[in-house]
Amino acid sequence: MTALATAAEMGQLITIVVMGIALGMDAFSLGIGIGLRGVRLLDIARISLIIGLFHVVMPLAGMFMGHYLGSLLGDVATMTGGGLLVLLGGHMIFSSLRGQEVKPIDHRTLWGLSFFAFSVSIDSMSVGVSLGMFSTDLAFTVLMFGLFGGVMSVFGLLLGRRAGHWVGEYGEALGGVILLAFGIRFLI
Template identity: 70%
Template structure:
């Protein structure tokens, strides 16, 4: 019934992690959307974020496979610790209310900086996932799909509402990553 080599539980876990990683794109998208943004820019930004949400975890997974081969069983604990640190940092940044550097999303450099800033945590998660047996192609495609889709939603919501949702979205994403990090350690 389930045609890939991935178990249903792994698929659900990856989708939840993709949502958690996408919440960062969602929350920052709200901030940019509140400044006013054209629909063409929304499509362009979301496409680039989706690409980065594919490339960054893919690079991380290859590094994670390498680390796993070197460290063996220690790799699972290292991956769990990495997720805990990443989740904790996302929660801390959200609670502390760190301001994100403003840039012009219409320039090529500004677009790349924005996409990299919301995708850098995908690299770390990719390292953790690379230490486990997962379907790499399906995983990065799910990450890209959710990253792009959640940035579209964030940019559109930002055009309509105030900024309170953004900081809570990042904190919620951090909680999810923290929970999975603890799960990997247990």
């Protein structure tokens, strides 16, 4: 019976890690989009820390909401996240086409950083609602989500920053297209 319990615990561990990686992939992909606009190393650290924190808080909030909101919140969370990404991506594209006339959403401001972190973490909340129906190790689960969200955003921001030098002035438009595409994917 102990070997069976250990195998079940190992399966749960692997599942949580894979879910953390999957949730972190959004932060990675969207980090590339933001990184294309040009981002300093200090901003990369700050953005990734905030995204990691949101990847802890959002599933934790979802887990505490419980089973009765699960079916409703899953669709609402995905639609809200998609809508936010479409707005952010559209704004970035519009800003790059209009030049200096329109001020882009600044990831260095508290509002801009919170907006970005929320948009990449909203799916963690719906996953948290689902996990709230099962008996999982709460601390381990949210820490893995936060770790992978933060680390994957670092990699995405660094990759976007590097590619931004190749793309030049079209970097913001390309980043906006990436964010817009992910937002549309969430809405469909």
